[in-house]
Amino acid sequence: MDPFELSRSPYFNDVIRLAREAAEDPGHPDLHAPALADRLKFMARFAEVLASRFAATMRVRPRTPLSRSAPARVEKALVNLKDALRDLQYWLKDHNPERLPRGCSKGRIAVEDLFAVFEEMRVEEESFPVFSQSPYIQELVRVALGVAKGEFPSDTLSERLEWMRRHYSEFRKDFAAWSKAPTENEEVERLLPTAAKALDRMGAALDEMARYFRDRNREHLKIGCEALLQASEVLLSSQQALLAAAVPQGAACPRCAAPNQGGSRTCSKCGATLPEIAGIPTQTMEVREATPEKTSFANLVRLEAALDEFLHGEGKREELRRQVEWFAQKARSGRKQFESMKLPEDFPSEAARQIARATRDLMDRGTRAVVQGVEKLERFCTKDEREDLRSGMERIREGAALILQAQEKAMQAQTPPP
Secondary structure (H helix, E strand, O other): OOOOOOOOOHHHHHHHHHHHHHHHOOOOHHHHHHHHHHHHHHHHHHHHHHHHHHHHHHHOOOOOHHHHHHHHHHHHHHHHHHHHHHHHHHHHHHOOOOHHHHHHHHHHHHHHHHHHHHHHHHHHHOOOOOOOOOHHHHHHHHHHHHHHOOOOOOHHHHHHHHHHHHHHHHHHHHHHHHHHOOOOOHHHHHHHHHHHHHHHHHHHHHHHHHOHHHHOOOHHHHHHHHHHHHHHHHHHHHHHHHHHHOOOOOEEOOOOOOEEOOOOOEOOOOOOEOOOOOOOOOOOOOEEEEEOOEEEEHHHHHHHHHHHHHHOOOOOHHHHHHHHHHHHHHHHHHHHHHHOOOOOOOOOOHHHHHHHHHHHHHHHHHHHHHHHHHHHHHHHHHHOOHHHHHHHHHHHHHHHHHHHHHHHHHHHHOOOOO
16 A cells, blocks of 8 residues: 555645655655645644544534444544654654655554544434434534433533524614615515514524523423524524525626526636625625615625714624625625636627626725725724715715615626517
8 A cells, every 4th residue: 555645634635745755856855845744734733623522512412322432433543543643753863765655644544543533423423313404503402401311511501502692683783784785675574574583583582591510400401492492483484485585686797798597606607606795695694775776785784883883872882893894895895706716708799808808807996995985994994084974975885875875787798688
């Protein structure tokens, strides 16, 4: 067997490739040592992290025969992996050519042993009870019920519950911002309150579970889990209904100007990634219509809502700063994606080429203006110059109008004449 045969681990495969290069060039060990030393350090750290995560996983795993045997098997495989890494590290000092193939072979066997255990665990976990379609809620409920039954220590739940409550709070704020945006149609307007109530119930369920850590009454966990599962089921159903009721807005590709259905993330014609800029519809509910004549970008609606609250004394500066940072990330990410797009070499006609160029020019000016406006808002957050706030929002709106113009131009060009 080839001692430098690759393993199932992409990380250890980097070590194997570098070791092979060193073995094939024995006359220049100093040339290969730095890169190999770097990867060996990484693998040593990775082995420590893997051991720590495995130990944490076993603390919340049901007590099965495999759960009892797996720790010893993983520990043995990790010891063998560390021995293999140590053998390779010795080569860095003595350049003994026998250490390279021996260390790689031992390491590959250790990696295979680890993968074997993890695969058995994965297969067994497929038979465990399923409480929710959401992996996050599934994990939280599974651990919470385990704590309620006395199977898992309570500290395994506290961090998971805190994480869920923190992300729930962020999602609740996002949902509130979405709800303030004009609705697309009567069905969406009818469904939004149902989703809002489900979110409220989820929050109450998480609060109920948190009460356990105040009085250690396990009934809080049982009641909270039941309420959380019921609320999450309603919320999922509401989300699916909202997606079905929403009116998708089409998006023209900034690269080739081809039209794409609402919710598309890649162009159906040239395969380019459609950038998310100021709320371009990379998600079905990303864009909402304010009136039949005017389209309003949801990302911009959210930013404007935070600005209005701040100017009327209803919102705190910190909340405005958070919304500016969120919008800035969207704007810069979209601008970067747009800049990476190049016009195709071939077009079906000269007219199509001109449309694509005109669309790209508008998108270029629009995305640039949005980023410039963002920079002014960021300056306001640090220097408190109200003029930056006004001029920044004005520049962002100018950019959004150009982006919308680019979309409409490309979409109209694809519409056959009456």
